[in-house]
Amino acid sequence: MGEEVQVREKDVLGRVIKDLSNTEWWGIPRKEIPWYPQVDYEKCIGCGLCFMTCGRVVYDWDLKQMRPIVARPYNCLVGCSTCANLCPREAINFPSLEVLRKYRDLGKAVVKARKRLKELRQRLFKHDNGI
Ligand code: SF4
Ligand code: SF4
Numbered sequence: 001m002g003e004e005v006q007v008r009e010k011d012v013l014g015r016v017i018k019d020l021s022n023t024e025w026w027g028i029p030r031k032e033i034p035w036y037p038q039v040d041y042e043k044c045i046g047c048g049l050c051f052m053t054c055g056r057v058v059y060d061w062d063l064k065q066m067r068p069i070v071a072r073p074y075n076c077l078v079g080c081s082t083c084a085n086l087c088p089r090e091a092i093n094f095p096s097l098e099v100l101r102k103y104r105d106l107g108k109a110v111v112k113a114r115k116r117l118k119e120l121r122q123r124l125f126k127h128d129n130g131i
Pocket of ligand 1: 039043044045046047048049050051067068083086087088089090091092
């Protein structure tokens, strides 16, 4: 949060590629959290939905093999599993929810989220009352 995000280049769809691997997630360096997709190429039919729908440009597309490549695993939003949910062949795997919750607790995400919202509420309340 507040980290410098490098813009590298554009992908074959013209989408801007950012490197989010040096960011933090609730104070934990992103690269220390093993949350990213793994594609089972035995099951994948090369439909392209994962590549086209990921808003973080985690995937590149192999135009020769017509298959997705997990090119930027640490761009994946921790906790997101949209591509896996949409895949028609259930060819995308993620770590278990236990792993996700372990990092949630390690980063004290619940406590921090509540604290931030309380602070925001206090600030807005003061503002509304002209304090
Ligand atoms: S959505 Fe699933 S089947 Fe389609 S390209 Fe991605 S991994 Fe393969
Ligand atoms: S889980 Fe979400 S952010 Fe991660 S690769 Fe899939 S669609 Fe992109």
